[in-house]
Amino acid sequence: MNLLKTLTAALMFGGSAAALAADTDTEFHLNELLKTDPQYQETWQDLVEDQERLPEWIMNLDGVAPPMKALEEDGDKFLVGEICEAQNCFNQRLYVAFSWDKDSAYALYVQLPEALPQGKAPSKYATQQWLGEPDEGIKEMLQEQLKKDPNWY
Incomplete structure (x- = not known):
């Protein structure tokens, strides 16, 4: 029965439901992701460890x-999200894509004066x-996420 529900959800949401756990209604948020899975934490630390400032x-x-969201790019699946600085959401934001296997991460850091x-x-x-x-x-893919912001023009 769980398999049928999962397949139905995947068809309804154009395959993006596959990003979520197959048997739950789990939503992933970037500000909680590192706490939920050590693989995400390790991949993120590998990405930012050599970055300055x-x-x-x-x-x-x-x-x-x-x-x-679950998104595809050139046949590869990614878990994609955005996060902003709590006190300065408009001026400081980050768009992140984790590969489906959690081995790679990429980000776009956007700053406004x-x-x-x-x-x-x-x-x-x-x-x-x-x-x-x-x-x-x-x-x-990440720039498209930025362009979806109604305050971005």
Whole structure:
């Protein structure tokens, strides 16, 4: 019976339900992910250990995070999510993709100046930094997540 429910959910959600545990309604959030599975923690630490001057909230994925999504890029599955600094969500955000096997992680760190001119497009003033060595497909996938923000133009 569980198998039937899982297959139905996968068909209804275009396959993205596969990112969730097969027999639960678990939602993954970046700000909780490192605590749920040591493999995610190890992969994340491998990604950020050689980075210089990253804020503490990024190092620990500590902030505000909506549910993650299962996405495919060039036939590979990824668990993708976003997180932002709790006190400064608009100006400090991070988009992350973990490979399905939890062996790789990539991230896009987006910063906006504190004094963004009123009425100006945030995209014109943003600084973007890639973490890891994502290929063009992964870069595009993470940038698409950023573009889905209604305040990003």
